[in-house]
Amino acid sequence: MTPLQLSQETQVIAGAVLLTIVTIEFGGWFLSKIVRGQVSFTPFQQAFARAGHAHAGVLVTLGLVCLLFVDATGLSGVPLWIARLGVPAAAALMSAGFFLSSLGRGTTRPNRLIILLWIGALCLAAGVLTLGVGLLTS
Numbered sequence: 001m002t003p004l005q006l007s008q009e010t011q012v013i014a015g016a017v018l019l020t021i022v023t024i025e026f027g028g029w030f031l032s033k034i035v036r037g038q039v040s041f042t043p044f045q046q047a048f049a050r051a052g053h054a055h056a057g058v059l060v061t062l063g064l065v066c067l068l069f070v071d072a073t074g075l076s077g078v079p080l081w082i083a084r085l086g087v088p089a090a091a092a093l094m095s096a097g098f099f100l101s102s103l104g105r106g107t108t109r110p111n112r113l114i115i116l117l118w119i120g121a122l123c124l125a126a127g128v129l130t131l132g133v134g135l136l137t138s
Contacts, residue, residue, distance in 0.1 A: 007071050010084060014067045017060055017088050024060065027053045044109065045102045052098030059091035059124070066131055073134030083134055086127015093120030 006014065031053050033039045034046055041049065066087045075083055097117025101110035 004068065005071070006067070010067050010071050013084060013088065014064060017063055017067070017091075020056075020060060020091075024053070024056045027056060040105075042106060042108050045107055048098045048102035048110070052095045055098065056091055056095040059087060059094060063087035063091055066127065069135060070131060072138065073131065074138040075130070075134040079130050079134065082126050083131040086123050086125075086130065090120040090124035090127060093117070093123060096120075 027049075030039070031049055034041050034049055067084065070080070070084045073080070073083065093116050097114055097120055100116065101112075101114040103111070103113075
């Protein structure tokens with residue numbers, strides 16, 4: 001068995017994704033303030049804050065796992081970049097969709113920025129499908 005060899009591009013993306021974990025930690029701290037009643041949020045905003053935080057953590061972890069596999073595929077060009085960036089982009093977009101669509105005092109329903117959630121979902125699907133097919137066909 002040979003040691004894991006990542007391309008320079010994948011290594012840089014993985015490093016950047018790892019740095020985002022600090023923002024997820026900050027989100028967890030802020031979420032704890034919401035739950036303790038130190039920040040006045042509606043039940044809708046609380047639910048979206050929880051969902052945004054959870055999606056960030058899970059998708060960043062999945063994105064790092066996917067990056068371990070992307071260089072093992074025979075993908076090149078646009079499909080390679082979709083496989084490489086799909087899940088990390090989904091982590092950012094979906095979390096932003098939850099957080100930004102629930103901004104404002106007393107908000108009880110999402111604003112138009114909820115579109116970021118759905119764009120992120122498309123990035124997630126494109127990334128995992130491209131990576132999965134790339135792994136199966138290499």
